[in-house]
Amino acid sequence: MAPFFILDQVSYCYPGSLTTGVCQVNLVLEPGTFLGVLGANGSGKSTLARLCCGLLKPTTGQVLVDGYSTANEEELRYIYRQVGMVFQQPDNQFVAATVEREIAFGVENRTLSSEVIRQTVGLGLSYFGLETLRNADPHSLSGGEKRLLSLADVWVLKPKLILVDEPLAMLDPGAKQRITRFWQDLRDQGQSMIWFTHGLAEVLSADLVLVMENGRAVWTGPPGELLAMPEQARAWGITLPPATEAADRLGVKEPVVTNEDELVSVLWK
Amino acid sequence: MEINAKELTVVFSRDGEAKKTALSGVTLHLKGGAAAALLGPIGSGKSTLLRTLAGLIKPTSGSVTVDGGEGPVVLAIQEPQRGFFAATVREEVAFGPENLDMEAAEVAARVDWALTAVDLKKERWTVSPFQLSGGEQRRVALAAALAMKPGFLLLDEPTIGLDGPGQTALITTLRKIKAETGIGLLVASHDPDFLFSLTQRVLLLVDGRLAADTTWGGLVEKVDTLRAYNLELPFLLSLLYRLEAAGAPVAAAQESEEQAWAELNRFCGERMKGGSGP
Ligand SMILES: Nc1ncnc2c1ncn2[C@@H]1O[C@H](COP(=O)(O)OP(=O)(O)OP(=O)(O)O)[C@@H](O)[C@H]1O
Ligand SMILES: Nc1ncnc2c1ncn2[C@@H]1O[C@H](COP(=O)(O)OP(=O)(O)OP(=O)(O)O)[C@@H](O)[C@H]1O
Ligand SMILES: [Mg+2]
Ligand SMILES: [Mg+2]
Numbered sequence: 001m002a003p004f005f006i007l008d009q010v011s012y013c014y015p016g017s018l019t020t021g022v023c024q025v026n027l028v029l030e031p032g033t034f035l036g037v038l039g040a041n042g043s044g045k046s047t048l049a050r051l052c053c054g055l056l057k058p059t060t061g062q063v064l065v066d067g068y069s070t071a072n073e074e075e076l077r078y079i080y081r082q083v084g085m086v087f088q089q090p091d092n093q094f095v096a097a098t099v100e101r102e103i104a105f106g107v108e109n110r111t112l113s114s115e116v117i118r119q120t121v122g123l124g125l126s127y128f129g130l131e132t133l134r135n136a137d138p139h140s141l142s143g144g145e146k147r148l149l150s151l152a153d154v155w156v157l158k159p160k161l162i163l164v165d166e167p168l169a170m171l172d173p174g175a176k177q178r179i180t181r182f183w184q185d186l187r188d189q190g191q192s193m194i195w196f197t198h199g200l201a202e203v204l205s206a207d208l209v210l211v212m213e214n215g216r217a218v219w220t221g222p223p224g225e226l227l228a229m230p231e232q233a234r235a236w237g238i239t240l241p242p243a244t245e246a247a248d249r250l251g252v253k254e255p256v257v258t259n260e261d262e263l264v265s266v267l268w269k
Numbered sequence: 270m271e272i273n274a275k276e277l278t279v280v281f282s283r284d285g286e287a288k289k290t291a292l293s294g295v296t297l298h299l300k301g302g303a304a305a306a307l308l309g310p311i312g313s314g315k316s317t318l319l320r321t322l323a324g325l326i327k328p329t330s331g332s333v334t335v336d337g338g339e340g341p342v343v344l345a346i347q348e349p350q351r352g353f354f355a356a357t358v359r360e361e362v363a364f365g366p367e368n369l370d371m372e373a374a375e376v377a378a379r380v381d382w383a384l385t386a387v388d389l390k391k392e393r394w395t396v397s398p399f400q401l402s403g404g405e406q407r408r409v410a411l412a413a414a415l416a417m418k419p420g421f422l423l424l425d426e427p428t429i430g431l432d433g434p435g436q437t438a439l440i441t442t443l444r445k446i447k448a449e450t451g452i453g454l455l456v457a458s459h460d461p462d463f464l465f466s467l468t469q470r471v472l473l474l475v476d477g478r479l480a481a482d483t484t485w486g487g488l489v490e491k492v493d494t495l496r497a498y499n500l501e502l503p504f505l506l507s508l509l510y511r512l513e514a515a516g517a518p519v520a521a522a523q524e525s526e527e528q529a530w531a532e533l534n535r536f537c538g539e540r541m542k543g544g545s546g547p
Contacts, residue, residue: 014400019392041404041432042390088403088430089350140281143347143426144311144459166403169429170347172310172459174499198404198432239433242462242504249530250537260508267537268517 004192005029005052005161009061012051021047023215024061031160032190036203036223039212040237045196046088048212049165052194053085065161081110084159088166088196090150094138099130099149102138106157120156127182128152143170151179162186165196200226200233201241204258211236227256270301270338270420270453272322277331279317279477291317292328293477301338301421304447304454306464309474310498315457316347318474319423322455340420340452341369347425347457349410353398358384358409361398365417383412388438403430411439415446421453428463440466465503466526473500486522505529512536 007027014021022044029035039045050056051063054070065082068075087093096102103124107117125131128148133141138149147170154162167183168176184205187193195203203209204223211219211226213236219226226233230240230248240248243263244256250267257263279292291314299305299322307315320326322333323344335342343365346352355361359380366376384394387408393401398409407430414422422443428436444467446452455472458464464471471488473481475498481491488495489506502510506529509521519536523529 017396017400041408041430041435042393042402046402089348091348091351142312142316143429148311166430170311170426170459172499173461173501175311176459177499234433237432237434239436243508246504246508246533250533260504260511263508264511264515267540268512268515 003028004031004066006064007052007061008064010048010051010058010063011060012047012056013059014047020044020215021056022051022212025217027210027217029161029192029194031192032187033192033208034187034203034206035194036200036206036209037194037196037212038198038200038203038209038226038236038238040198043212043237044215045198045212046165047215049085049088049163049194049196052161052163053083054079055085082160083163084154084157084161085163086150086154086165086167088169090146090170091139093150093153094146097137098135099138099141100125100134102149103130103152103156106153110157124152124156127155144172144175147171148175161192161194163194163196167195168197168199168202198237199239200244201239201258204241211238224256227258270340270342271336272299272342272421272453273297273334273336274299274318274322275332275334277318277321277328277333279314279321279326280329291477292321294331295474295477295479297472297479297482299421299453299455301453302447302451303470304443304456304468305470305472306461306468307455307457307472307474308461308464308500309457309480310500313474314477315474316425317477319344319425319455319457320346323423335421338420338451340418342421342423343414343417343419344423345410345414345425345427347429349406350399352410352413353406356397358389358394358396358398358401361409362413362416365413369417379416379418380412383416384409386415386438386442387412388434404432404435407431408435415442418450419452421455424454424456424458426458427456428458428460436463443467461501461503462505465505465529469524473498484524486524489522503529505533509533 007025010025011023012021037045054076057071063070065079068078070076070079094102096105104117104121107120125134206223209223209226210217241258243259247257247263252266274297277292277295281289281291309315321328323342355364362380362383363376366379389408393405471483489510509519512519513521519532523532
């Protein structure tokens with residue numbers, strides 16, 4: 001049996017552009033993996049995300065989901081059902097006139113049962129705190145409300161692989177915590193996920209981290225190892241957790257801390 | 270330059286839905302040469318307030334007046350890609366200054382300065398702003414605002430999408446122009462660490478109302494209010510607060526990033542010399 005998700009020497013050049021979007025990236029994912037993709041602005045994260053969901057077709061190489069290729073139009077229809085993507089800019093994904101219709105849109109494409117649709121949409125609205133906005137035009141929402149809607153959109157579809165491109169941007173601290181816990185629960189249930197960001201703190205619990213630089217995958221390893229090389233991580237444009245930065249500046253070398261609790265107990269023990 | 274907002278109320282009406290009061294009786298006096306942070310939960314009215322102050326929304330009631338000083342009131346919007354229209358990055362950034370009747374040579378110099386200030390790679394200056402990554406688009410939008418030589422700069426979530434070097438470049442630039450030009454700043458953000466590094470005054474907006482008008486030190490005293498709205502202190506203040514609560518000899522209510530570091534360094538220094546533990 002072929003592994004569930006494969007990037008095989010994937011490259012992408014934007015038409016008419018001199019810079020490479022993504023260059024010869026290889027990756028094999030087992031089901032249930034949480035992968036973090038890190039890198040500076042313009043390093044190729046979002047391009048890679050669009051390649052992974054089939055929105056862009058590789059210039060060379062191939063992207064395979066359950067053995068199906070995104071390069072093949074017929075197989076792509078299968079892939080669209082398996083891979084869900086939360087875009088960096090939520091506006092780009094909205095198609096419907098109201099929040100409720102927006103969440104229902106994808107679900108309606110998959111089932112004919114109006115009862116199932118109603119229930120699923122109701123759950124999406126309540127999980128993401130959007131009930132009072134159900135009749136609002138998605139484009140009139142505040143930034144954070146748009147982000148929550150874009151997350152709800154994908155969550156209700158229960159795709160096998162979820163891609164999230166800076167999913168915490170535009171959220172307030174309370175919503176950040178809620179959504180982080182929410183992904184953690186999904187993960188515990190075996191959800192496969194790829195999380196694109198430049199903040200290491202967001203992907204500390206990832207099984208594996210891939211670092212992009214100028215379109216290339218330049219480093220792969222567990223997030224803990226990246227923490228142990230702060231100079232290099234910063235040079236790649238990656239932001240370290242604030243507690244790690246503060247500990248570094250205060251000259252705390254051991255142990256490596258990643259959050260406030262740990263730093264408090266190191267400083268006042 | 271000063272901005273005075275008096276009893277600002279903004280009511281939106283959505284089709285088939287009850288009216289939404291996004292701002293409710295907000296009265297504010299913003300001074301030139303000072304930097305204020307605008308904190309508040311999702312949907313609390315931050316963007317609406319900034320857009321009203323910039324004259325992009327006409328308030329349902331109340332008024333905004335701008336007094337004295339040179340240069341326009343400029344807003345860098347929350348979703349940069351929504352404002353783009355020009356064929357190249359350079360033209361996008363040049364558009365504002367050109368409309369201010371600057372000389373061509375001065376416009377060109379302004380554009381160079383602004384794009385350098387946000388640390389956008391030079392090879393990206395001549396491409397379409399639509400063909401950029403998210404963080405690159407943010408840099409262009411910020412450069413476009415900076416290039417206008419604002420007398421007052423309103424920034425809506427300026428760090429979203431910016432990587433570490435991008436944030437550092439922005440902080441450095443804003444500090445520099447603040448020191449050099451006496452510009453006024455109002456910055457809305459969900460990133461308290463960024464706000465702490467740049468501002469002295471803190472405005473807390475909740476449900477369209479001004480719930481607090483204080484300083485960072487003052488906010489530490491109000492930490493319970495903050496938590497009630499699911500908001501957080503900047504990391505350094507939160508750390509000091511936790512240490513203080515655990516009985517460590519530190520004072521949490523610090524007014525600036527520099528002061529917070531000084532306090533932490535003092536505390537750590539004394540611990541090294543063998544000060545007592547808990
Ligand atoms: N539509 C496009 N046309 C041409 N070039 C593009 C386009 N979108 C992105 N690029 C370029 O491709 C490279 C990779 O962009 P990408 O959006 O993948 O970066 P990213 O890692 O997601 O960055 P960010 O952190 O800023 O979101 C950048 O140099 C960018 O300028
Ligand atoms: N054009 C509009 N029509 C109707 N309602 C609107 C409109 N613009 C904003 N709103 C609503 O007004 C409220 C305040 O929106 P605003 O964008 O000011 O919030 P915000 O504090 O900037 O939030 P965020 O942190 O998510 O950016 C939100 O509930 C939003 O849905
Ligand atoms: Mg991106
Ligand atoms: Mg906003």
